[in-house]
Amino acid sequence: MNEIADILSIGMTTPVGLTAGASAAAARAGISRVKLSSIQDSRLQPLRAAFLEDEYLPPLTKGLRFDERPLTSRYRRMLRLATRALQEACPDGDAPPLFLALPETPNPEGPIGASFLEHLSVQSGVKFDLSQSRVFPLGRAGGLVAMESACQALREGRFRTVLVGGVDTYLDLGLLGALEMEGRLLVEGALEGFIPGEGAAFLCLGTSREARRRKCAPLARLLALGQDKEPGHLYSQEPYRGEGLARALGRLFAASQAHRPRVRSVYASFNGENFWAKEWGVAHLRHSQHFEDHLHLEHPIECMGDLGAALGPMMSGLAALGLDKGYRAGPILVWASSDRESRAAVLLGEARGG
Incomplete structure (x- = not known):
């Protein structure tokens, strides 16, 4: 798909910053919030992680705290992580739909599904269009997949603006234990592995016409998107050849204008x-x-841990802010790969360059 959309606003809560601006400044400076946590691994060694201190997250609203359906600890924390980031990104007076990326791995305590949207609206006080909102339980690539669906909805004229975001946390003892058993965490003595993190990021997307109507200066422009699937993913028995991401990039470059400059910067989900x-x-x-x-x-991820389903929107937001402030040159490629089959990428450029 080659329809252009503008990024009108951004919101973030990450281990390195409680707003989009603070997160971007910290990431640019290379500030790390990875540290030894109070959680112990199977060898009783403290686990390296990037989790926010509880005091920096808003409490759950009273209505959710006494919800008749018990909320798991991971679910509750994701609601708290998403609250301020969604408030920061949502335009005043609008009620756009929300296309939200969520974890792909089932929570050991129970599923995280569409009910999350309703709870998030109550928790955040943001009145988005619940009836038109969607969840994408696809992990790291989910936010970029959601972005393509959002751009399609804008192109069809169904909405003037769409919120796209992701939220995730690895702060779940059952999940961490399972990941350690799989040998995936960077524990003492491991030659490779990842550092668990958490966060939330949201983008408000609109057409260029909508940006002009609002008389606002977009932060960046989405130039092209692409997604595909990897048959030989991390939990598959199929041979792993890395074809999924290569095909996703092929779709992206096929949708991009032939005369566009070559990619100068890449934000990667390493x-x-x-x-x-x-x-x-x-x-x-x-x-x-x-x-x-x-x-x-x-x-x-190097300075804030793996943000899971929040990663795609977070990296897109960092790229957009870099373009807007002039310290990153476009075009910029953002790509993300999920543990399972989803692979997705987006190409961003300066809003004035269209």
Whole structure:
């Protein structure tokens, strides 16, 4: 799909900042919030993680605290993580739909599904259009998949603006225990693995016409999007060839204008596991003609841990703010790969460049 959409506003809550601006400044400066946590691994060693202190998150609203359906600890924390980020991104007076990425791995305590949207509206006080909102339980790539669906809805004229976001946390003892048993966490003595994190990020998207109607200056522009599936994903028995991300980039570049400059910066979902570096190697090699030789590569997980389903919107927000402030040159590619089959990418540029 090649319909252009503008990023009108951004909201974030991450381990390095409680707003989009603070998160972007910290990420640009390389400030890390990875530290030894109070959680112990199976060897009784403190686990390296990037979790926010509880005091920095808003409490649950009274109505949710006494909901007749018990909310799991992970579910409750995700609501709290998403609250201020959604408030920051949502335009005043609007009630757009929300296309929200959620974790792909089932919570050991129970599922996280569409009811999350209703609870999030109560928790945040943001009145988005619940009847038209959707969840994308796809993990890291989910926010970029949601972004493509949002752009399609804008192109069809169904909405003037759409909220796209993601929220996730690995602060769940059952989940952390399962991941350690799989050998995926960066514990003492491990040669590879990822550092668990948490966060939420939201983007308000609108057409260029809508931005002009509002007399607001967009932060950045979505130039093209692409998604595909990886048959040989992390939990599959199929051979792993890295084809999914390469095909997603192929779709993205096919949708992009032929005369567009080559990609100057990349925001990647590297998290410390070799699996993803191999995948990027295949995709980059196959589409090398679309990249500058001296490519600027960002992988913000390094300083804030793996944000799971929040990662795609968070990286897109960082890229957009970099373009808006002038310290990142476009076009910028953002890509994310989920543990399972979803792979997705988005190309961003300066809003004035269209």
